[in-house]
Amino acid sequence: MKRASFLxxxxxxxxxxxxxxxxxxxxxxxxxxxxxxxxxxxxxxFDAWADLPHHFLAIDELNAKKLTFVIDNLYPIDYExxxxxxxxxxxxxxxxxxxxxxxxxxxxxxxVTMTGTKNASFTAAKKSYxxxxxxxxxxxxxxxxxxxxxAVLALTEAVLASxxxxxxxxxxxxxxxxxxxxxxxxxxxxxxxxxxxLTGAFGFSSLDGFLKGVTFTSPATAGACTTADTLSTTxxxxxxxxxxxxxxxxxxxxxxxxxxxxxxxxxxxxxxxxKTVGTTAWVFTAPTDIYVVGSLAGATGMTAWSExxxxxAKVTLASGKATLTFTANATGKQEFKYATAAASGWNNLVGYxxxxxxxxxxxxxxxxxxxxxxxxxxxxxxxxxxxxGTYSSTNIAxxxxxxx
Numbered sequence: 001m002k003r004a005s006f007l008x009x010x011x012x013x014x015x016x017x018x019x020x021x022x023x024x025x026x027x028x029x030x031x032x033x034x035x036x037x038x039x040x041x042x043x044x045x046f047d048a049w050a051d052l053p054h055h056f057l058a059i060d061e062l063n064a065k066k067l068t069f070v071i072d073n074l075y076p077i078d079y080e081x082x083x084x085x086x087x088x089x090x091x092x093x094x095x096x097x098x099x100x101x102x103x104x105x106x107x108x109x110x111x112v113t114m115t116g117t118k119n120a121s122f123t124a125a126k127k128s129y130x131x132x133x134x135x136x137x138x139x140x141x142x143x144x145x146x147x148x149x150x151a152v153l154a155l156t157e158a159v160l161a162s163x164x165x166x167x168x169x170x171x172x173x174x175x176x177x178x179x180x181x182x183x184x185x186x187x188x189x190x191x192x193x194x195x196x197x198l199t200g201a202f203g204f205s206s207l208d209g210f211l212k213g214v215t216f217t218s219p220a221t222a223g224a225c226t227t228a229d230t231l232s233t234t235x236x237x238x239x240x241x242x243x244x245x246x247x248x249x250x251x252x253x254x255x256x257x258x259x260x261x262x263x264x265x266x267x268x269x270x271x272x273x274x275k276t277v278g279t280t281a282w283v284f285t286a287p288t289d290i291y292v293v294g295s296l297a298g299a300t301g302m303t304a305w306s307e308x309x310x311x312x313a314k315v316t317l318a319s320g321k322a323t324l325t326f327t328a329n330a331t332g333k334q335e336f337k338y339a340t341a342a343a344s345g346w347n348n349l350v351g352y353x354x355x356x357x358x359x360x361x362x363x364x365x366x367x368x369x370x371x372x373x374x375x376x377x378x379x380x381x382x383x384x385x386x387x388x389g390t391y392s393s394t395n396i397a398x399x400x401x402x403x404x
Contacts, residue, residue, distance in 0.1 A: 035059075038067050042131060044081025044119070045209055046071050054084075057133060067133045072148075074124035075155045077208060078105065081120050081131075085138060098141060108145040115140045124152050157187045157257040160207060160267070164189050164255060168202020170241060171195060171251075174347045177205055180255075190254040192275060195247065198282055198395045199354035201238035201369070204255065208264050209233040216272050218243045218251075225273035228256060230265040237353045237369050239270070246278030284395045286387035287340040290315050290322045293349065294336030294370060298329035307345050320388030328375035335370040338385060354396070355385075361402035373401050380404040 037056040043049055057067035071079070083098040100106065101116030105123055114120065114133075120143070122129070128148035135141045153159075161182035167175045171193040180189040203212035213235025216226050231239070241251065252273045261267035291312040295304045303311030315322040328334070337351040352371050357364035362381070365372045375381060386398040 038135075039086035040067055040133065040135065041084045042069050042081055043084060044071075045079050046074065046081065048205060057131070065134060065136045067135060069131045070128055071131060072128040074127055074129070074152055075159065075207065076124055076152045077155065078121055078123050083114060083120075083133060083141065083143070085135075085141075106145060108147045111142050111144045113140050114143050126150060127152055155259045157259045158182065158184065160257045160259055161189045163205075163207040164257075164268075165205045166191050166193070166202060166253060167205065168200060168238065169347045169349075170197050170200030170202045175345075180253075187257045188254050189257065190252055192250055192252050195241070195244045195249045195251065195278065197348060198244055198247075198284075199240075199350065200348065201240045201353065203238045204231065204268070204270075206268065208267065211264070211268055211270075212238040214239045214270060216241045218245060218249075218272075219274040220245065222274055222277050225252075226271050228269040228271040231255075231268045231270055233264055236366060240353065241272060244282075245274075247280040247282050248278030250275040250278070282393075282395065284392050286317065286320055286391055286397075288317060289342075290317070290385060291339040291342065291344065292324055292336055292383070293339065294334070296326060296334050296336055297332070297375060299324065299326040309342055312339070315385075317387065320386065322385040322387075324383045325380065327380050328377055331375060331377045333367070333372055334375045334381075335367050335372045336383070337370055350397070356396050356398045358398055358400040361400050364399065364401060371399055371401075376403075 036059045038059050039056070041054040041056045043051060043055065047055075055069060057069045060066035060068065071081075085096050085098050098114050099116050100112065100114055100118045100120040103118055103121070105121050106112055108122065108125070108129060112120075122145055126148040127150040130146040130148070132144045132146055133141050134143075161180075165177040165179050167173065167177045169175060172195075173193065178191065180191040182189050201212075203210055205211075211231035211233060213232035214229040215237075216229070216239075218241050219225060252275045254271050254273070256269045256271075258267050291309055291314055292299070292302070293306060293312045294302070296302055296313075299313055301311075302313045306312055313324055315324050322338075337349040339349055341348070351369040352364070352366040353369050355371065357371065362373045373381075380403070382402050382404070384400045384402075386400070389398060391397050
């Protein structure tokens with residue numbers, strides 16, 4: 001018996017071409033199953049619209065045009081998602097978001113065609129759904145949400161609290177998501193946050209999306225608080241606190257939760273209390289340079305919404321003013337903000353809600369907190385950010401855009 005075993009191993013060693021899987025099967029072990037993945041991927045509110053790592057769709061073993069992805073651990077709320085194709089529906093090699101045709105929720109277990117400009121949405125009644133996609137026609141893929149068998153997870157205030165995080169450059173935490181302290185007895189999540197910007201903003205990542213859209217006037221005395229206000233996922237601006245008395249003032253931000261509520265506005269209510277008045281007065285010195293970030297068609301040195309300074313237009317002040325002139329090479333909406341320091345990333349960007357737009361020149365509008373105006377191809381536009389007025393006391397520069 002021992003000779004037979006040695007003989008078998010000798011034969012395997014002699015030929016050297018026997019696979020690991022075959023050797024394993026010879027000794028009773030089955031090879032591990034492998035899954036092949038497509039270059040198509042999916043992103044959505046089920047994981048806070050994370051781009052990385054990509055959630056690639058699995059390729060069916062029998063049909064390479066059939067792809068699947070399981071969305072799991074769902075609660076009885078609305079979810080949104082988009083498919084992303086590897087440039088298959090575009091003349092470029094860039095990834096392309098593949099969307100749905102209407103705002104209506106998709107019925108599970110019913111095939112739909114993914115063409116349009118709207119995020120696909122559905123209300124979860126099951127803990128999981130398998131997103132099944134047929135890409136035979138890559139420009140108009142067929143998609144079905146196949147219901148799982150397990151009931152949807154129970155939604156409680158504790159679940160809402162574990163998914164609620166605050167971020168914003170109004171406070172010293174910047175745009176770093178920060179968890180709060182949940183108090184079950186009062187169904188509230190709270191944070192003690194130190195102010196760092198008189199004109200900054202903040203908001204909350206949540207199970208229901210990004211919550212924003214409230215404006216508070218700071219209480220003047222320590223211990224005073226505001227009336228609770230409702231948060232929104234659709235407001236154009238982030239939340240903000242006006243008239244912060246001192247730079248290092250500390251606020252207790254509290255969010256009251258109601259898991260049984262049927263709308264976001266009643267599910268989350270926020271209030272602020274001035275815990276301590278700071279000791280450092282607000283003093284603002286005009287910068288030497290600003291860094292214009294956004295989407296300005298034709299502006300030299302700019303990459304659309306670059307986080308790095310290398311894709312932003314650096315403008316040096318002269319007589320207290322920063323002036324950027326460019327010739328538009330496309331007609332349509334232009335949007336921008338600016339940073340007053342290098343390497344700012346997404347922190348402390350100044351936009352419409354934190355600036356002052358003049359009524360002269362081209363009309364400036366608020367577009368999600370950005371300065372916005374409409375340009376015409378071939379026209380010359382000059383953006384002036386003026387720090388020479390009351391900026392030293394208000395932290396607000398005046399922004400003007402003119403057309404030639």
